[in-house]
Amino acid sequence: QTDIAAAEEAAWAKLVGAQGGEGRIFYRRRPQNTGRKAGNIADFVRRWGAAYAHMIVLDADSVMRGDTMVALARMMQANPRVGIIQTLPMAAGRTTLFARATQFAARLNGPMLAAGLAFWQLGEGNYWGHNAIIRMRPFAAFCGLPTLPGAAPLGGDILSHDFVEAAFMRRAGYEVWMAPALEGSWEEIPSNALDMAARDKRWCQGNMQHMALLPCSGLHWVSRIHMLTGVMSYAASLFWLAALFVSSAIIGIEAIEGHAYFLPGYQLFPNWPQARDSEIALLLGGTLALLFVPKFLGLALALRNAALRRQFGGASRLLASVLCEQALSVLMAPMMMVFHAGFVAATLAGRVVAWNAQDRSDRGVGLGEAYRRLRPQLWLGLAWTLATVAIAPRFFWWLSPVLAGLLLAIPLAMATSRADWGLRARAWGLFLTPEETAPPLEWREVLQSTVPAVPAPARLSA
Incomplete structure (x- = not known):
């Protein structure tokens, strides 16, 4: 230090x-x-805040163009009823396979998703804690953080302050905007799955604290939705895991006991098995649409924009990157599901997480660390696989994407943490982003300290 x-x-x-x-x-x-x-931030606002009309909050890994800062200040000056303007920070700067795939997905889909958020949020947007401009006077007057009743982890000091400050700013009558079209805002992300999970563990506890603020008087209903969405971003994994356990148990019981055509007591007709093909198809179709339609739209927008398509490496490289990123996401989702479910359960059980600074290097993950952190995924996957194959082998194929992700969690975390694999994928034209193929001035020094910039293809792929 x-x-x-x-x-x-x-x-x-x-x-x-x-x-x-x-x-x-x-x-x-x-x-x-x-x-x-x-x-x-509170210390700065109390001691020096009165000397400034606005402040731009950046994290240690934030990068923002000078003209973007000027644009934010002008927007604030032109709109005196706006208290916070949040930019869309693009993930960039990391070289491991995990980070490059994550950066690619965020760069491809993030602008479209942020535009949708800005459309329905309007003046009731959210604040993400960095890469944003804040009007100093109302922030100082109305956005002080209370101490939650009870002990940590759900009580005490508020950890995830950003959602709360945005809600208090809106409660005071000031609007909170998102500016997705404003370019020149970036951030770095964890370089591997384990560091990402460590960050999520902190965020999970912070978001779970927001449950105590949902009944707070005067909050706009959209602000409550932001908080509830933050809680569900982690609690959903617990529900997903529970649903998988329950469905596996039901299938296992039926496989062992068989279907009961006649129940105890008088029964005129047999209890025939019910076919629910249409309901299953509807549920499966809805789930697939929820997962894949946003990615398809992001891909379509990039393909129809010649300049952007070229910055992603051309059509063929872009399509290959989308397919590879999707496969990687499918395999890593079960790992993160178990992580997040455990974080929620631990928080509800009263376990307090250490809120330490994250590792910001392109570090690799060794076998010892991977096994220590991913033992629950491995042993759960083994037990679940053996039980399913032994009791209901036909159900195994339905569970195979989840089971594969659990069984491969350790080698997957190790392999995707390697910077040389990330650079090899880059040499093959996979997971290219505009920040790599046409790096802005602000990123050139960062990229030159790792690897040379990849030139954009001279001719678009068919």
Whole structure:
């Protein structure tokens, strides 16, 4: 930490000297990180907030273009009833296979999904804690965070402060906007599945705390939906896992006991098995549509835009990347399901998570760490597979995508954490993004410190 602080101060001094920023460019570092990020922001607002009309909040891994900052300030000045404007930070900068696949999916589908969010949210948008501009005066007056009743993890200090601050800003009469069309906003993401899960563990506890705020008086109903959606983003995994367990148990019981055509007591007609093919088809079709239609729309938008299609490597590379990313997502979903279900259960059981800084390097995952962190997935997958094959082998094929993801969790986490595999995929033209094929000025130095930029294909693929 001391070395980091010294390097930061040296970089600040160099910037001040180069830009003539004496008295205009400041560096601030607290000796004690009281209250984590929310406490840091609150301390700044209390001590220096009155000197500024707005503040742009960035994380340690955030990057934002200068003209994007200027555009945000102009939007604030032109719309005095807006309290927060959230940009859409694009994931970029990592080179592992896991990170590059995640960056590709976010870059392809994120703008479309964000445009949809902005359409239905209107002035009741959300705040994601970074890469956003905030109007200082109402933030200081109305967005102070309360201490939740009870002990941690569901009580005490609010960990996921951003949703709450957006809700309080809207309650005070100020609008919260999302600006999906405003480019030049980026962030880095965890480089492997285990670090992503560690971050999700913190976010899960923070989001679960929001249940206590749902009955809070004066909140806009859309703000309550944002909080409930945040809770369900993790609780849904617990429900999914429970549904799989229940369906497996029902199939297993029927396979062992057989169908009861005649129940105890008088019965004139047999209890015939009921065929529910249409209901099964409807449920399956709806699930597939929910999963794949957004990705199809994102792909279609990229294919019809010649410049964007070229930045993704051309049509053939783009299609291949979508298929590979989808296969990877299917295999990794069961792993994350078990992680998230465990996080929710642990939070409800009263286990408090450590809110430490995340590892921001392209680190690989070794066998020991992978086994230690993914033992539940492995042993659950083995037991579930053996029981299904022994009792109801026909049901095994329905469960095979889930079981495969659990059984392959360890090698999958290890393989996708490798930067050399990510670079090899890049050389093959897989998971290319505009930030790689046509890196903006702000990212060139970052990319040059890892690998050279990949040139866009000279000719579009058919």
